[in-house]
Amino acid sequence: MTVTLTVNGEPRTLDLPPQTTLLELLRERLGLTGAKEGCDDGECGACTVLLDGAPVNACILLAAQAGGRAVTTVEGVHGDGGPGDPHPLQRALVEHGAIQCGFCTPGIVMAALAAEPAADESAIRRALAGNLCRCTGYQKVVQAVLAWADDHHERERRGPSA
Amino acid sequence: MAQTTVTAVRPRVPARARGRADGAVKASGRARYTADLELPGMLHARLLLAGRPHARLRSLDVGAARAAAGVRAVLTQVDVPDVRYGMCVRDRTLFVDEVARYEGEIVAAVAADTRAQADAAVGLISAEWDDLPPLLDSEAALAADAVPLHPAWRSYAIDREETRSANDCAHVTLVKGDVDAGFASAFAVVEQSFATDMTHPLAIEPHAVLADWRDGAVTIWTTTQVPFLARAGVALTLGLPESAVRVVVTHLGGGFGGKCDFHLEAHAAALSRAAGRPVRLVLSRAEEFVVPDLTRHPISMTFSTALREDGTIAARRARLVLDSGAYASHGPTASEIATLMAVGPYRIDDLAIEAHTVYTSRTPAGSTRAPTGPQLCWALEQHTDALAARADLDPIAFRLRNLVGDGDTGPTGQRLVRPTARDCLLRAEEVMRAGGGAAPEPGWLEGVGFAVGTWGNVPLPSGASVRMHADGSATLVSGAQDNGSGAAVALPALVADVLGITVERVALVHQDTGATPFDYGSLGSQTTFNAGRAALAAADEVAARLRADAAERLGCAASEVVLQGGRATAGEERIPIADLAAAAQAAGRPLAAEVSPQPPERPAEPGAARSQGRAMYSSFPFPAYYCCAARVAVDPATGRVVVRRVVACHDVGEVLNRPGAEGQIEGGVAHSLGLALSEGAVLDGGRQLTTRLMDYRLQTAADVPPIDVELIAPRTPGDGPRGARGIGEAGVIAAAGAVANAIADATGVQLRQLPMLPHRVWAALRDAEAAS
Numbered sequence: 001m002t003v004t005l006t007v008n009g010e011p012r013t014l015d016l017p018p019q020t021t022l023l024e025l026l027r028e029r030l031g032l033t034g035a036k037e038g039c040d041d042g043e044c045g046a047c048t049v050l051l052d053g054a055p056v057n058a059c060i061l062l063a064a065q066a067g068g069r070a071v072t073t074v075e076g077v078h079g080d081g082g083p084g085d086p087h088p089l090q091r092a093l094v095e096h097g098a099i100q101c102g103f104c105t106p107g108i109v110m111a112a113l114a115a116e117p118a119a120d121e122s123a124i125r126r127a128l129a130g131n132l133c134r135c136t137g138y139q140k141v142v143q144a145v146l147a148w149a150d151d152h153h154e155r156e157r158r159g160p161s162a
Numbered sequence: 163m164a165q166t167t168v169t170a171v172r173p174r175v176p177a178r179a180r181g182r183a184d185g186a187v188k189a190s191g192r193a194r195y196t197a198d199l200e201l202p203g204m205l206h207a208r209l210l211l212a213g214r215p216h217a218r219l220r221s222l223d224v225g226a227a228r229a230a231a232g233v234r235a236v237l238t239q240v241d242v243p244d245v246r247y248g249m250c251v252r253d254r255t256l257f258v259d260e261v262a263r264y265e266g267e268i269v270a271a272v273a274a275d276t277r278a279q280a281d282a283a284v285g286l287i288s289a290e291w292d293d294l295p296p297l298l299d300s301e302a303a304l305a306a307d308a309v310p311l312h313p314a315w316r317s318y319a320i321d322r323e324e325t326r327s328a329n330d331c332a333h334v335t336l337v338k339g340d341v342d343a344g345f346a347s348a349f350a351v352v353e354q355s356f357a358t359d360m361t362h363p364l365a366i367e368p369h370a371v372l373a374d375w376r377d378g379a380v381t382i383w384t385t386t387q388v389p390f391l392a393r394a395g396v397a398l399t400l401g402l403p404e405s406a407v408r409v410v411v412t413h414l415g416g417g418f419g420g421k422c423d424f425h426l427e428a429h430a431a432a433l434s435r436a437a438g439r440p441v442r443l444v445l446s447r448a449e450e451f452v453v454p455d456l457t458r459h460p461i462s463m464t465f466s467t468a469l470r471e472d473g474t475i476a477a478r479r480a481r482l483v484l485d486s487g488a489y490a491s492h493g494p495t496a497s498e499i500a501t502l503m504a505v506g507p508y509r510i511d512d513l514a515i516e517a518h519t520v521y522t523s524r525t526p527a528g529s530t531r532a533p534t535g536p537q538l539c540w541a542l543e544q545h546t547d548a549l550a551a552r553a554d555l556d557p558i559a560f561r562l563r564n565l566v567g568d569g570d571t572g573p574t575g576q577r578l579v580r581p582t583a584r585d586c587l588l589r590a591e592e593v594m595r596a597g598g599g600a601a602p603e604p605g606w607l608e609g610v611g612f613a614v615g616t617w618g619n620v621p622l623p624s625g626a627s628v629r630m631h632a633d634g635s636a637t638l639v640s641g642a643q644d645n646g647s648g649a650a651v652a653l654p655a656l657v658a659d660v661l662g663i664t665v666e667r668v669a670l671v672h673q674d675t676g677a678t679p680f681d682y683g684s685l686g687s688q689t690t691f692n693a694g695r696a697a698l699a700a701a702d703e704v705a706a707r708l709r710a711d712a713a714e715r716l717g718c719a720a721s722e723v724v725l726q727g728g729r730a731t732a733g734e735e736r737i738p739i740a741d742l743a744a745a746a747q748a749a750g751r752p753l754a755a756e757v758s759p760q761p762p763e764r765p766a767e768p769g770a771a772r773s774q775g776r777a778m779y780s781s782f783p784f785p786a787y788y789c790c791a792a793r794v795a796v797d798p799a800t801g802r803v804v805v806r807r808v809v810a811c812h813d814v815g816e817v818l819n820r821p822g823a824e825g826q827i828e829g830g831v832a833h834s835l836g837l838a839l840s841e842g843a844v845l846d847g848g849r850q851l852t853t854r855l856m857d858y859r860l861q862t863a864a865d866v867p868p869i870d871v872e873l874i875a876p877r878t879p880g881d882g883p884r885g886a887r888g889i890g891e892a893g894v895i896a897a898a899g900a901v902a903n904a905i906a907d908a909t910g911v912q913l914r915q916l917p918m919l920p921h922r923v924w925a926a927l928r929d930a931e932a933a934s
């Protein structure tokens with residue numbers, strides 16, 4: 001089976017067994033190991049990636065279902081300075097001490113990016129409810145996302161010339 | 163007894179860099195975890211599990227599997243040395259040896275070119291079984307006429323004094339004073355029983371191992387919290403010298419005790435040897451629930467406490483039955499801790515506490531984060547509230563009357579120095595009462611509860627070396643393992659501070675038994691306490707050399723030299739540290755030191771000999787204290803409990819890294835709330851039914867309320883680095899008990915089974931109503 005899709009802006013065409021999941025495609029065929037396999041059952045959120053901008057659990061999506069669509073993984077997330085420059089959200093997570101073991105972090109980054117950038121704590125908590133974290137108790141994660149969202153709003157408010 | 167010197171100088175706490183050192187690589191997705199690693203020619207391993215709780219293997223045929231497409235190796239117990247292993251009791255083998263004693267016991271392991279081929283080959287293995295009656299109830303297993311789960315138990319080697327009987331792999335006691343006399347003169351006696359369900363450590367990263375055997379030696383990348391213990395396990399079970407086994411951990415995706423034992427490393431290593439290729443084994447989530455032998459012990463507890471008329475506790479009897487599952491693992495140590503937790507941070511002169519560590523036919527328990535802590539604290543702190551009610555005192559006043567104070571003695575006679583239990587309680591109460599929060603929902607009942615406790619810092623050996631390079635940068639080689647807490651990755655900051663250079667110029671080499679000195683690994687909240695001391699001691703030696711060399715060049719005394727900002731300074735004179743380092747290297751006297759400092763001596767315990775079975779925890783040495791306060795709302799119509807707010811107050815000694823310490827406590831509290839309200843395995847005939855994360859429910863970001871962390875100023879001399887103590891475990895202990903007491907405050911009803919699921923709360927309310 002041939003699947004054509006865009007991964008982090010790059011067009012890709014792959015020949016795959018039909019039962020291949022999107023997570024297997026990313027991790028095993030493309031070597032993009034940022035998305036993690038924590039449950040293979042759509043329950044932990046460690047494999048969260050964006051499909052046309054919406055968060056999905058890559059472990060329970062067939063690669064074929066991503067055909068013709070745009071996939072963004074954590075490897076495609078960066079700041080204005082290009083790859084290697086942390087995205088402001090990633091910077092906020094590091095600075096707020098929101099990362100411990102880090103296994104769930106790539107999924108949290110993707111879920112938070114996809115959330116409505118409404119700087120409201122309960123909305124952020126709901127947006128992250130599909131991403132399990134055993135280390136942090138979510139406090140510093142939520143604080144980091146809130147801080148990033150506030151900055152984001154502030155920049156939007158001031159406009160591009162500010 | 164060692165006396166710690168309290169220096170007049172306030173400890174220098176290194177400035178925090180912008181987040182932890184491994185933060186950026188983890189946020190970017192570039193951090194490699196074990197399951198991300200691949201080697202050329204790598205095979206994929208899968209396991210055949212027993213799938214039944216207790217059965218004799220009548221026949222096992224792996225012929226078809228060995229002949230299947232892509233299969234490179236199939237191993238069973240006959241293919242490995244006939245050796246038993248185990249942390250406290252050597253009671254198990256790598257593969258089923260005649261009898262399977264739990265559903266997740268490994269029967270065979272397969273390595274094949276692809277995972278699908280390995281899965282298919284597992285399906286071709288033919289195992290025929292004669293089922294045996296499973297031991298499902300720990301109390302029944304203790305009965306004199308119970309069938310022994312391990313008929314050969316007497317022949318198993320143990321690491322402690324002999325206190326065993328057939329299904330009780332450790333009978334542990336804690337005895338102080340004269341308990342009969344204490345009860346004889348009692349004004350009142352309160353007796354209560356509690357029980358907890360089995361729970362799981364549940365790191366989000368499943369166990370993974372990549373083994374590469376070549377030329378008689380093996381390198382193993384693995385998800386272990388204990389690299390050196392894993393190395394010892396591989397060496398023992400495969401008959402190798404430890405020097406032929408190198409255990410490496412890349413980033414570890416959480417542990418919580420679930421990765422504390424040696425388990426799957428030898429299976430992957432043996433497959434790699436047999437196949438002549440690297441082999442990677444990654445557990446599925448369902449396997450995670452049943453295979454690794456480290457669940458949290460289900461415990462049945464009965465406390466009987468005698469009160470004096472003045473509202474003080476006179477004496478306590480307690481009987482604890484820990485369900486260890488099929489093998490002992492860390493169970494005997496857990497029983498030691500449980501007996502201490504049954505006393506709690508209270509002044510009690512007359513004690514008779516006992517714990518049984520019982521074999522049953524289910525996935526073995528181990529040392530999940532603060533083993534037995536949350537279970538015992540949840541039960542004991544409800545019991546404490548019941549005692550307060552009996553003494554006609556409010557819970558705070560009763561605790562203040564009974565919590566240990568300066569000079570009191572612990573259960574084995576350890577003299578306590580300025581314990582901070584009362585400080586923690588008072589601060590938690592103050593912060594909780596001051597806080598606002600949303601108004602109660604109509605029809606819901608609100609309440610506030612408190613739980614206080616203590617936990618130890620175990621002095622253990624740990625080694626480190628510090629090497630300064632010619633440009634004045636340095637490398638710290640530490641035995642420490644970082645389970646994700648950041649305790650090990652924070653060590654370079656301590657070294658940089660001592661050497662007077664920036665933290666960015668200190669590299670860390672760790673998590674590699676081929677490179678580092680010995681350390682016990684990330685267990686027992688010991689990394690900061692022990693590995694931190696080692697890193698500081700090595701850095702101190704190098705700093706002393708720098709000062710001596712600088713003093714010689716500057717013509718002053720070494721004591722006048724200050725190392726700061728990359729320079730050695732004495733008065734107006736200064737030399738770049740890099741110049742000193744380059745000169746030392748050129749002179750063939752490189753600036754390097756490797757040390758494994760003597761652990762601080764444990765406090766004297768004149769009464770220890772009266773208790774039995776205590777190998778590791780005769781007391782909580784260097785105790786830390788904490789108090790958790792919770793405010794909850796209970797819907798009496800459904801039994802649903804919502805936690806509105808948590809205040810967690812801890813004495814962690816001097817704080818080296820505030821966000822790091824807070825993060826440990828916040829994560830511990832969330833874990834504890836899961837234990838309180840949502841986490842609990844459901845078993846049927848020894849088999850777990852809840853092996854998906856939909857069924858075994860962790861707390862989510864939407865469930866966890868705001869958590870206020872309060873770190874109180876320490877009042878006791880510190881024995882760890884810069885006066886710091888461990889905080890990896892204490893945070894998980896008290897929230898479940900605080901929630902239970904808050905539920906009782908709201909409803910007037912105590913809960914006797916953990917977790918406090920809605921149907922249990924609802925039934926308890928209904929029963930109370932029917933009784934009134």
